[in-house]
Amino acid sequence: MELETLFCYNGPGELLRNKRFILTIIVLIVVCAGLAILARTPLLLRSVAVLSAPxxxxxxxxxxxxxxxxxxxxxxxxxxxxxxxxxxxxxxxxxxxxxxxxxxxxxxxxxxxxxxxxxxxxxxxxxxxxxxxxxxxxxxxxxxxxxxxxxxxxxxxxxxxxxxxxxxxxxxxxxxxxxxxxxxxxxxxxxxxxxxxxxxxxxxxxxxxxxxxxxxxxxxxGIVELDIEAFTAGKISMKGMRFTMPVQFEKDQIKFLQSNIGIEEFMLMENGQKAVLKKSFIGINARYQTKTGNLASDNTRIVIPGVGSLNGSARLTLKGAMPINASLETKELNFSNLFSMAKSLMTQEEAKKWSIQGEGSLKGRLAGTLSGKSPSLSGSVTMDIKKGGFTSPDGSKAAQGINGLVIMNFTLPRGEKDASLKVSSRISSGEYLWGRYYKDLSKDRARFSTDADILTNSKAGSRFKGVCDLFNTGRYVYDGHFDKNGWQFHINAQDMAIKRIVSDFLSNYLAEATPSLKGIDTDGKLSADISMTSVDKKLAARGNVKLLAASLKLPAVSLDVKSLDMDIPFDLTAKGGVESGPKGDGPNLGWITIFGFRKGEYTLPELKIPVTASGSDITATGVISVPFYGGAVRVRDLAARDVLGTSPRLSFAGSVSGIDLPRLLNDLTGLTFPVP
Structure with missing residues (x-):
């Protein structure tokens, strides 16, 4: 290879240009060498720091x-x-x-x-x-x-x-x-x-x-595993929680397949008491759409040993108002074991000794938004109870064979808006024991049912209203409210069947408790409109009680009342309490009327008693004169004092005149006494 170099001298100007070129090359070489040396010293980093901050x-x-x-x-x-x-x-x-x-x-x-x-x-x-x-x-x-x-x-x-x-x-x-x-x-x-x-x-x-x-x-x-030794969130704490999450990344979505959470011990604290669940398990299959922010789980399983397993699904969008839709269902729920764990939260030792029996199913649904201008949640819970019952510690109070259905629909808005709850329950059949009272309703088609609406506000308290069917004994409508200052309850009971209440529910109990009531026979219709109020622990009551065409027979003591009518309005307060409402134009005057009273040989054709229920007392106004064995028994100033207070008492004055004592003693003792 030959290298030929040609150099032509064209005068002083050309020589000057060549010198400048050579000088530029030398300067570049020196700068590069300086940068190479600078790169090996902290000075370069300091220079970069001076420029990077501003x-x-x-x-x-x-x-x-x-x-x-x-x-x-x-x-x-x-x-x-x-x-x-x-x-x-x-x-x-x-x-x-x-x-x-x-x-x-x-x-x-x-x-x-x-x-x-x-x-x-x-x-x-x-x-x-x-x-x-x-x-x-x-x-x-x-x-x-x-x-x-x-x-x-x-x-x-x-x-x-x-x-x-x-x-x-x-x-x-x-x-x-x-x-x-x-x-x-x-x-x-x-x-x-x-x-x-x-x-x-x-x-x-x-x-x-x-x-x-x-x-x-x-x-x-891939797979991510998380072992939590201890977790605390307010009243909830967990120990030994293991979270295993297999994850699969795909275009526009992330899948969580066969993820599971095992919890060795779950605790809920309340008033110094705690409830413990051990060895719970949660299994989840879910997917997350990265573009839309949709998180969905079509198969979530929760297993609580001894209580049952729950299956559910959920949809949640992690954008905007964050709409959510979830459901949960279990077909095997053991109420006995559930109560055994929950009763540890009770503060009364006697309550902890009770036991609950029964199985059932539960369905739940939740929908709403978690964010946005008006976040709120709504949903429903349906609980079906089979063979339910309870037993007191000494066995004197118990029930078994209870079947029932409870449906709750709720709305939970955030902020100061009212939260609402609608409750519908149906309970039928079963055997009940309460002390000396026992009743078998397993063959009775009647049932207890109620439908209630409840509104709750953090500032105004809670209000409720509803209707009730108490084993086909009448029609009941109720409403009320309660807050930090007190409560109010109003009930309107119409056409209460006295005969069914006494003969079907109370006759056996009354006969055992009081032998003189054996064979009791009653009839009539009872209606009541009662409003009770409590302010600062002082009671007040207002309303009206009516009893129409009532009758009473007690064969054991030869007592027979052909007809008893009662119409008593009342407006009562405890002494020092707050009145239940505005007073009327005059006193609340009512009447009790008795027709055809017979006790053995003694008869009373008619007796009419005026009654005033106002203030803190109930009084029978005027003089009550009752014919009695040829004479009369007179009662005056009959009054029940402070009936809603802590120390109610009864007072009256009476006199007896013209009574045929020999005949009275003969009826009482069976002996014949001479007539003076």
Whole structure:
């Protein structure tokens, strides 16, 4: 090979131009050499830090720095901080980046080593939180990234909650934005510090992910495991919770297949008492649509040993108003074991000794929104009870064979709006024992049913109204309210069948309790409109009681009342209490009228008694004169004092005149006494 150089001299001007060219080349060589030397000293990092803070808002600092062009960079004591919004902080005792000349040309990194790295991120509100992840596509490929003893801390603006991952051991192999990579990690997780917040958790986590793509869609599969040693949220605490979540990343969606949560011990605290569930299990299959924000689970299973298993589904959109729709169902619910766990929350020791029997099913539905301008939830719960019952500690009070259905529809708005609850219940059949009272209703088609509407407001208290059927004994309508100052209850009972109430429900009990009531026979219709009020623990009552065409027979004592009518309005208050309402124009005058009274040989054709129920007393006005064995018994000033107070009492004055004593004594003793 021949190299021929031609040099032509064209005078002094040409020579000057050549000198300038040579000088420029020399200056460039010197600058490059200086940069190469500068790159091996901390001066370069300091120069970058001076420019990065004002231009980009990040402060860059390191205790020492070594740079081998195109091959290696090593930082010790590195710190990167967000100087503007204070939302990001990164520190590492050592950061080493290795590559090759070939990798530099391709934009790849061979190895990255992070030791004692600490990352702290503070999230603001929705507007301040960055959600654009397009920067991922600009990250260079990394053959191997290793983090040793790392730490990640997540803070939230305006909240004391802090989520931390410590002692992180992280390995990422063959990473690239287009083809993903393999990731594995272990670490210890904590939420706040135990004892310093109502919400806290401690445990450990591990996981592996095999990704085939990251941006624009994360693709691949993996598994994440979370072991929580202790968890506390207000009155709820858990121990030994293990969460296993297989995950599959697909285009526009993430699937969680056969995820499960095992809870060794679940505790609910209330008034110093606690209820404990052991070895519970939750199984979940779910999917999340990344573009729409829809989270759906078509198969969720909750198993509570001894109580039953529940199956459900749910839909939740994690955007906008966050609409939710969920359902839950169980066909095998053991009320006995459920009560055994729940009664530990009771404060009365005697109540804890009771037992509950029965099985049944439960269905629940929930729908609504969790965010937006007017978030609210509504739904229903249906509970079917089979062979229910209860038993007191001494066995004197019990029931068995009770079948029933309870349906509850509810609305739970947020804020100051009223929450509503509609309750519909039907209870039929069963045997009941209450002390000396026993009744078998297993063959009676009548049932107890009620439909109630309840409205609750955090400031105004609660209001309710409803109707009731008490085993076909009458028609009952009720309403009322209660708040922090007191309560009010109103009931309107119409056409109460006295005969059915006494003969079907009370006759046997009355005969055993009082032998003179054996064979009791009654009839008549009773109606009552009663309003009870309690303010500062002082009672008041207002209303009216009517009894029409009532009759009474007591064969054991030869007593017979052909007809008894009663119409008594009343407006009563306890002494020192608040009146139940505005007073009328005059006193509440009522009447009790008795026709055809007979006791043995004694008869009383008619007796009419005026009654006034007002203020704190009930009084029989005037003089009550009763014909008695040829004479008369007169009672005056008959009064029941302070009937709603703590010390009610009865007072009256009476006189007897013109009585045929021999005949009276003869009827009482069976002996004949001479007539004077």
């Amino acid at each position: 231009l980009f808002g990040y402060d860059l600092n390191a205790e020492s720095f070594f740079f081998s062009p195109l091959i290696k960079a090593d930082f010790k004591g590195l710190t990167i901080a967000d100087t503007r919004s204070k939302k990001f902080l990164f520190t590492s005792s050592q950061l080493t980046v290795n590559t090759t000349p070939k990798g530099v040309l391709k934009g790849d990194v061979e190895k990255v080593l992070l030791k004692d790295a600490k990352i702290r991120i503070r999230l603001g509100d929705k507007k301040e939180t960055e959600t654009d992840l397009s920067f991922i596509k600009n990250i260079p490929s990394v053959r191997l990234l290793t983090m040793e003893n790392g730490e990640f801390t997540l803070l939230f603006k305006g909240a004391a909650t802090q989520i931390s991952l410590k002692k992180i051991e992280l390995t990422v192999k063959d990473f690239s934005p287009e083809h993903g990579g393999t990731l594995s990690f272990t670490g210890f997780v904590s939420i706040n510090e135990p004892g310093r917040s109502e919400l806290s958790a401690t445990g450990k986590c591990k996981g592996t992910l095999q990704l085939t793509g990251i941006f624009p869609d994360m693709l691949g599969k």
